[in-house]
Amino acid sequence: MILVDTPEHDALRVHATRFASDRYDLSQHRERLEAGVPVIRQTWLEIADLGWLGTTIDENNGGLGLAYSFLSVLAEALGPALMNEPFTSQVAIAGHLLNQAQPSEPRNTVLDRWLAGTGFVALAHHEGRRGSAGSAIATTFETTASGFVLSGRKTAVIDGALADHLIVAVAAPNDFGLFLVATGSSGLRIDGYRTFDGRHIADVEFNGVRIRQDARLLFALPPMDVVDECWSLYALLLASESLGIVQALLRLTHDYMMEREQFGQKIADFQALQHRLVDMVLATTRAESMVELARYQCDELGPAGAAAAIAAAKVTAGTTAAFVGQQSVQLHGAIGMTDESIVGHYLKRLTANEILGGNTDEQLTRFTRLREYPKNSENDCAGN
Amino acid sequence: MQFESALSDPDRLFLAEVRAFIDGELDAALIEADDDQRAFFGDFARSNRCVEKLRPRRWHVAHWPKAYGGAGLNALQNYLLLYEQGLRGAPFVRPLGLNYVGPTVIKFGSEAQKAALLPRIINGDDHWCQGFSETGAGSDLANVATFAERRGDAYVINGAKIWTTDAQHANKIFCLVRTRRENTKDALSFVLVDMDSPGITVAPIRLLAGDHELNQVLFDDVEIAPEQLLGPEGDGWAVSKYLLEIERGAFVFGGRLRRRLARVITAAKEQQASSRFWDNVARLDIDLMAYECTELRLEHLDNGRGDALGTANMIKIEWSEIVQRIDELTLMLAGPRALYASPTPRDQVYGANGEIDMPGWLASYFNNRAATICGGSNEIQRNLIYRNLRRTWR
Numbered sequence: 001m002i003l004v005d006t007p008e009h010d011a012l013r014v015h016a017t018r019f020a021s022d023r024y025d026l027s028q029h030r031e032r033l034e035a036g037v038p039v040i041r042q043t044w045l046e047i048a049d050l051g052w053l054g055t056t057i058d059e060n061n062g063g064l065g066l067a068y069s070f071l072s073v074l075a076e077a078l079g080p081a082l083m084n085e086p087f088t089s090q091v092a093i094a095g096h097l098l099n100q101a102q103p104s105e106p107r108n109t110v111l112d113r114w115l116a117g118t119g120f121v122a123l124a125h126h127e128g129r130r131g132s133a134g135s136a137i138a139t140t141f142e143t144t145a146s147g148f149v150l151s152g153r154k155t156a157v158i159d160g161a162l163a164d165h166l167i168v169a170v171a172a173p174n175d176f177g178l179f180l181v182a183t184g185s186s187g188l189r190i191d192g193y194r195t196f197d198g199r200h201i202a203d204v205e206f207n208g209v210r211i212r213q214d215a216r217l218l219f220a221l222p223p224m225d226v227v228d229e230c231w232s233l234y235a236l237l238l239a240s241e242s243l244g245i246v247q248a249l250l251r252l253t254h255d256y257m258m259e260r261e262q263f264g265q266k267i268a269d270f271q272a273l274q275h276r277l278v279d280m281v282l283a284t285t286r287a288e289s290m291v292e293l294a295r296y297q298c299d300e301l302g303p304a305g306a307a308a309a310i311a312a313a314k315v316t317a318g319t320t321a322a323f324v325g326q327q328s329v330q331l332h333g334a335i336g337m338t339d340e341s342i343v344g345h346y347l348k349r350l351t352a353n354e355i356l357g358g359n360t361d362e363q364l365t366r367f368t369r370l371r372e373y374p375k376n377s378e379n380d381c382a383g384n
Numbered sequence: 385m386q387f388e389s390a391l392s393d394p395d396r397l398f399l400a401e402v403r404a405f406i407d408g409e410l411d412a413a414l415i416e417a418d419d420d421q422r423a424f425f426g427d428f429a430r431s432n433r434c435v436e437k438l439r440p441r442r443w444h445v446a447h448w449p450k451a452y453g454g455a456g457l458n459a460l461q462n463y464l465l466l467y468e469q470g471l472r473g474a475p476f477v478r479p480l481g482l483n484y485v486g487p488t489v490i491k492f493g494s495e496a497q498k499a500a501l502l503p504r505i506i507n508g509d510d511h512w513c514q515g516f517s518e519t520g521a522g523s524d525l526a527n528v529a530t531f532a533e534r535r536g537d538a539y540v541i542n543g544a545k546i547w548t549t550d551a552q553h554a555n556k557i558f559c560l561v562r563t564r565r566e567n568t569k570d571a572l573s574f575v576l577v578d579m580d581s582p583g584i585t586v587a588p589i590r591l592l593a594g595d596h597e598l599n600q601v602l603f604d605d606v607e608i609a610p611e612q613l614l615g616p617e618g619d620g621w622a623v624s625k626y627l628l629e630i631e632r633g634a635f636v637f638g639g640r641l642r643r644r645l646a647r648v649i650t651a652a653k654e655q656q657a658s659s660r661f662w663d664n665v666a667r668l669d670i671d672l673m674a675y676e677c678t679e680l681r682l683e684h685l686d687n688g689r690g691d692a693l694g695t696a697n698m699i700k701i702e703w704s705e706i707v708q709r710i711d712e713l714t715l716m717l718a719g720p721r722a723l724y725a726s727p728t729p730r731d732q733v734y735g736a737n738g739e740i741d742m743p744g745w746l747a748s749y750f751n752n753r754a755a756t757i758c759g760g761s762n763e764i765q766r767n768l769i770y771r772n773l774r775r776t777w778r
Contacts, residue, residue, distance in 0.1 A: 003387070003681045254777055274770040281769060285698055289677035290670070293386065300389045309386070312670040364666050371669065373662045374653060 003292050005073070012070060013077045019050075020081030026342045029082050033198050038162060039085045048117025053091060057099045062115050068233065068303070072295035075237040079244025082345055084198045086120065088241055089158045089356075092234035094121035096303075097167050097178070100226045101217040106180050110165050122163035124154035124204050125227060139206060141170040141177065147213045148179065150206040158356065160202025161192025167217065168206070169227060176224060178217045185209050197345070197352040225304065232303040232310045234357045236294055239310075239317035242353045243291045245346050246284050246324040252343065253277065253328045260333075273331060280324045287313075287320040311367040318360040321350040385467060385639075386673065387680065399464050406472045409437050416473035421644060422747035424476050424755075425597055428553045434475040435482075435508055444482055445506055447634055452490055452498075453506050463636055463684040470639030480512040480550065481505040483634040485558055485576075488627045492574075492615040501576070515545035515559030515577075515601055516624070522547075523764050525560065526621065530603060532561040532575060539563070539575070539613075541583075541606040547758075551586045551599035555579050560624045563617050572620030576612050583607075591754075593747035594740025628760065629696065636684070637703040638676035644710045645672055651717055661716065668709050675702050694772040697765040704755035704762060711749040722746055 005013075023043060032040070047053060055070050057063020075088050098111040098121065113119035127138055139152025150170055160166070166181045166188075183190060187209040192202045219226050254277060257268035267273055294313035297306040325347040329336035336343040354360065368375070391399065414434055416426070425431075438444040441455060446462050448454030457465065469477075486505045489497055504510040521527040530543025541561060551557065557577050564571040577584070583606035589598045615623045645668060652661060679702075682695040715722060735741060742750070756762045 003390075003677065003685060251777065254773070271767070275763070275766045277773070278766040278769045281693060281773065282698060282701060285678055285682075285693075286671065286674040286702075289674045289681065292681065293673065293677045296390060297386070309673070312673050315667070315670050316674055364663060367670065368662060368666045371666070373649075373665060374656070375659055375662070 003296055009069065009073050013073050016052075016074050016077035019046075020078050020083070024081035024083060026082070026345065029084075029198075029345065030339070032084065033194075037084075038200065043083075044085050045117045047085065047087065048115065052087070053095060053117065054115050055091065057095060057111075057115065061099055061111060063099065067299040068236070069295040069299045071233070072236055072240040072291065072298075075240040076244040076291070079241040079349075080248040080346075082198070082342075082349055084200075086159045086162065086200065088237040089122075089199075089234060090114075090120065092237045093123045093158065093230045094167070096230045096233055097121075097123060097217070097226060100219055100221070100229075101178075102219065104214050104218070106212075106214055107217060110180060113164075119164040120159055120162040121165045121167060122157050122159040122202075123169070123227070123230065124157045124160065124166045125169045126156050127152070127154055137169055137171045137176075139168065139170050141172050141179065143172075144210075147211050147215060150179065150181070150209040150211065152206050154204045154206075157202045157204050159200050160190055160204055161200045166204065169223075176222075178219075178223045178227070179211055180215045180217055181209060181211055185211070195352050197348040199352060199356075228307075229303040231357060232307050233298075235314040235363065236291075236298060236303075236306075236310045238353045238357050239287070239291050239294070239313045242317045242321045242350055243284075243287050245350055246280075246287065246321055249324055249328040249343065249346055250277075250280055250284055253280070253331050256332055267331075276327060276331065280327055283320040283323050287317045290316040308367055308370040311363045311370065314357065314363045315360050315367065318354045318363070321354060325350040385471070385642075386676065395460055395464065398461050399468065402465050402468045403472075405437075405441075405443075406468060406474060410434065410472075410474055414475060416475065416643075422593065422742075422744035423595060423597060423751045425478060425549055426475055428478075428550065431475045431478050432508060432511075435477055438477070439506075439508070442506075444477060445486065447483075448486060449490070452486075452502060459684045463680055466636035467639040470636060470641075471643050472639075473643055476640070478511075478550065479634060480514055480554070481510060481556075483630070484514065484627050485512050485556075487630050487634075488558075488623060489614065491626060492619075492623050494611075496611070497576075497614065510556050511550065511554045512556050512558060513548050513550045513554035513579075513599075513601075515548060515557045517547045518544060519546055523761055525624070526572065528560055528562055528572065530559065530561045531565075532563050532573060532608070534563070538607045538609060541575070541577070541603045541608065543603050545601040545603075546598075547589075548586075548599045548601045549597055551579070551601050552588060552596070557584075557601060558614070558627075560620050563620070569621065570618030572624075573617045574614045574620040574623040575608055576614055577606065577608055581606050581608070590738075590740070591751065592740075593742045593750040595747065595751060597751075636679060637699075637707075638672075638679050641672055641675070641703065641706055641710065644707070645669065648710060648713050648717065651714075655717060657717060661713075664713060664716075668706070668713065671709075672706055675699075675706055678702065693776060694765075694769040697760075697768045697772075700759060701756075701762045701765050704752075707752050707755050711752050714745050715749050718745070 051064050052074060054063030055066050055074065056068055059065040071091055078087060094114060098107060098114060101107045110119065110121060114121055139150065139154060142149045150168060163183050166183060168179045168181055170177055170179060181188065187207040189205040190202050192200060195201055257273060257277065258266055260267045290313040294306060294309040297309045328343050329347055332341065332343050335341050338344065414430060435444045442453060443455055443465060445453055446455040446457045446465055450456040482505060486502060489501050516525060518528055518530060520529055530541065530545060532539040532541045545559060555578065557579055559575050559577060561573055561575055562571055563573040583604040585602040587600040587602065588596045589600060590596055591598065649665060652665060679699055683699055
């Protein structure tokens with residue numbers, strides 16, 4: 001079937017929507033942020049109990065072995081809840097890496113605890129000041145008699161401050177590896193940050209961190225290919241989450257326009273504003289189409305095969321999110337600017353989603369490369 | 385095409401059949417060349433030759449009910465058929481008889497009208513044009529003034545229609561006319577008129593790129609019989625509304641747009657376009673992917689999530705804006721060359737007979753400004769979407 005949600009997808013969507021609305025509302029969200037609560041462990045355990053963490057984990061690894069589209073539907077349905085629990089990053093990155101890694105004692109232990117909701121895992125990959133995908137990997141490993149020694153610095157490690165274990169991307173001459181490292185290890189320093197939308201990133205320093213031989217994760221594919229798959233999956237889930245949010249914003253904005261009166265009439269009676277709302281609907285429809293295309297192509301072809309469609313989906317979702325997010329604030333007037341209104345919180349989450357996992361600029365570069373469009377910057381006109 | 389990997393085996397076989405048909409039976413002379421892309425309604429003769437090839441399989445009426453001669457294809461097969469034709473450059477099949485009048489006659493026609501008109505549409509004996517717009521009735525179509533006065537056994541029509549595509553080729557015209565002077569709901573009627581009726585004059589209109597696609601059609605005491613009304617007198621608005629809305633399922637623009645973008649990409653590679661240009665291409669490529677998906681899932685698969693908000697209206701806005709962006713890229717790529725694309729003689733704007741002679745790729749940029757105006761302007765489309773939204777989200 002093309003592009004059609006199955007009854008199972010619909011049932012999951014309904015269940016997740018209710019799960020979110022039962023547990024999340026804006027005032028609690030703000031209270032938790034103000035109190036500095038990182039995550040609600042209880043909720044994370046409930047998510048684990050429902051099996052959602054194991055959605056795409058192979059059955060023989062303890063998961064449900066379902067298609068990627070189910071993760072996308074979950075992310076979309078949970079989007080409007082403004083969760084601070086790191087569902088999208090954990091399933092797309094930690095879950096995928098652990099699932100793809102070959103069995104070993106350390107990997108099996110960490111995966112079991114992760115599936116049970118009792119441990120977070122973070123990928124330490126990007127480096128440099130901007131912490132973006134383009135930066136080269138300078139964090140190195142040295143081989144010793146008993147294992148390895150890691151040295152270097154990672155930036156913008158998603159969920160780094162929450163993690164019990166890191167999976168670190170490290171380079172050596174003619175070698176590259178992914179290593180499982182406990183965050184309590186000696187020589188490892190984590191500086192955690194809250195993002196402006198309440199999520200968790202960290203800078204991590206490795207000062208001669210010693211790890212055992214079996215800490216090296218092995219994969220059937222080249223490790224960087226698996227990492228690339230994670231970033232594709234994460235991009236898909238961020239796009240899906242943003243889609244859920246813009247759909248909620250559309251509705252909220254429409255309802256506000258029907259309530260708010262000025263000049264003796266509802267602001268929804270002004271044609272210019274009606275057309276603005278319609279343009280937001282058109283943008284949202286584009287994002288729906290691209291997320292659907294990407295999620296089903298990911299099912300058909302895997303994250304690597306669907307890479308171009310996923311990049312395109314993140315570009316579309318990012319462009320739509322910016323427009324719908326900004327215009328939702330605009331159409332709410334000054335009220336949309338307050339901390340009290342959920343509109344601003346949605347704009348912040350959408351904005352963070354644009355940045356995380358590679359922003360539109362990076363996704364366009366990726367898409368252009370995958371489509372094999374030439375890079376002829378020498379033909380760029382000398383502009384003024 | 386991007387959905388190919390998800391097709392079921394029967395649908396994949398059908399797609400192969402369509403491709404074999406296009407490769408085998410549409411000869412090179414039929415396939416769109418450069419100049420043909422100057423407007424969607426291309427050369428009249430070529431369009432009809434394409435229909436001749438589709439006719440044995442009834443693929444030109446693929447979306448009509450089987451009982452009326454349709455091919456009985458399911459929605460996805462219909463989509464694949466139309467997508468591939470567009471992608472491979474098969475001429476655009478004129479919709480006026482096949483997509484507009486035919487289905488409207490099926491819905492509103494008497495048995496006698498169906499028997500008289502439908503076979504002639506299927507066989508290509510009749511070619512239709514559309515008498516809707518007037519100088520005082522464009523977006524506000526209900527404001528038509530062309531009047532059909534009941535006189536004894538006949539109606540006598542006086543007035544003038546404008547922007548009538550193909551009036552210079554067609555042998556029949558369908559019109560929205562006024563049958564009552566008051567501005568009431570039952571004041572309008574839908575009529576079917578022979579173009580060779582005494583009193584009809586066709587006056588060509590030349591557009592800014594020099595093409596003669598549109599016309600004025602003048603009615604000077606043109607007589608029709610009551611049997612030439614479609615639907616009862618006074619029902620004109622309902623019949624017209626149906627006709628304008630039934631475009632769903634009849635068009636697929638995705639393939640045609642994809643072909644045009646592919647030509648821009650080929651040219652851009654040959655000319656070593658700048659990286660900034662490629663960024664524009666990438667964004668347009670992505671928006672076209674979204675459009676192809678929207679067109680398929682909302683208009684042809686109808687996943688049930690679609691029409692509440694006005695699918696046909698959304699799709700019209702999207703394809704018209706995309707085709708204009710493709711033309712903008714073509715123009716950007718051409719650079720100063722576009723200044724030399726002059727008519728004969730080269731030091732004049734108009735030729736000896738007042739003609740303008742722009743090459744197809746340049747004419748396309750100017751002609752496609754109509755895409756956001758015709759078929760219900762995009763501003764009207766937004767009004768309609770808003771109205772649907774209010775009804776759905778009440």
